[in-house]
Amino acid sequence: MKRACIFLCVGFFFVFQAAAQSAHFKYAVIPENPRPGEPVTIGVNDTVKQAVLFANEKQLAKAAFFSVSLPEGMPGFMAAVLTVPSTVSPGAYTIKLENDSVLICEIPLTITEREFVSEVIELNSDLTAIRTEPDPQKTAEANRLWAILARTGNEVYFSGKFIPPVSSTRRTSFFGDRRVFKYSNGKSDTSIHAGVDYGVPTGTRVLACGSGKVLLARGRIVTGNSVVIEHAPGIYSLYYHLDKIEVKENAMVTAGDLLGLSGATGLATGPHLHWEIRVSTENTDPDAFVGRSIIDKDLILSKIYR
Numbered sequence: 001m002k003r004a005c006i007f008l009c010v011g012f013f014f015v016f017q018a019a020a021q022s023a024h025f026k027y028a029v030i031p032e033n034p035r036p037g038e039p040v041t042i043g044v045n046d047t048v049k050q051a052v053l054f055a056n057e058k059q060l061a062k063a064a065f066f067s068v069s070l071p072e073g074m075p076g077f078m079a080a081v082l083t084v085p086s087t088v089s090p091g092a093y094t095i096k097l098e099n100d101s102v103l104i105c106e107i108p109l110t111i112t113e114r115e116f117v118s119e120v121i122e123l124n125s126d127l128t129a130i131r132t133e134p135d136p137q138k139t140a141e142a143n144r145l146w147a148i149l150a151r152t153g154n155e156v157y158f159s160g161k162f163i164p165p166v167s168s169t170r171r172t173s174f175f176g177d178r179r180v181f182k183y184s185n186g187k188s189d190t191s192i193h194a195g196v197d198y199g200v201p202t203g204t205r206v207l208a209c210g211s212g213k214v215l216l217a218r219g220r221i222v223t224g225n226s227v228v229i230e231h232a233p234g235i236y237s238l239y240y241h242l243d244k245i246e247v248k249e250n251a252m253v254t255a256g257d258l259l260g261l262s263g264a265t266g267l268a269t270g271p272h273l274h275w276e277i278r279v280s281t282e283n284t285d286p287d288a289f290v291g292r293s294i295i296d297k298d299l300i301l302s303k304i305y306r
């Protein structure tokens, strides 16, 4: 009789604990039905380490949570931003919120349909060489850029909406274009376009799409004169093929500040600005954060503290 009571009490304790946990833990997912290539912002009212996007048991993307502070007297929260890879098919997926390997919560996510443009790009012998010839300097530059994009800082320099980096709306390539490169030697290769290309003349003013810290401002073999800005943990904007760079590495910039003048340096078939957004290393549709804030604080607060 005594033993039965102990089991009963322990049982009640766990039921009570589970109820308390589920009543307390709240999350917000924005948007609830993303398309391939679009970022998803997750806000939570408790401590969580990472968000991982799964297709069944296969991991597709992940992002670390960071603290978002609010004016004094308001409760802060934690946020993570991950991007649905542009190669993902529409359907039902799961975001798992984890503390180390402990599962905190599973969130169902429906990814909707999206079509991408196909294009063929013919490269002359010089551009073919840039893309195909092995070069230790090219490898070192790729490793250096990856080290920047893969790090997750702590600072939220910017959480609002991006502004387009040029005033022109003329685009010569779109995010996620399925590309075939035709080389001068008759061979070919495929790739997916990681950003958007603005067809603007050399010398066009290129502006920071949001405030942040300049982590790279230098010439690179493939992308020419390049600038990379960190806006928030894991969230970066990149500007390629500039004719001239007007900022220094480690400088702080404000949205709208001049970064440089557009050009056709590196692997470019003509003058244009390549503008790219990376979220936790994944290529992300740059238009997504023009249309909505990276972290919509009011919307998140309304969902997790209601």
Ligand SMILES: [Zn+2]
Residues within 6 Å of the ligand: 173, 193, 195, 196, 197, 273, 274, 275
């Ligand atoms: Zn491009």
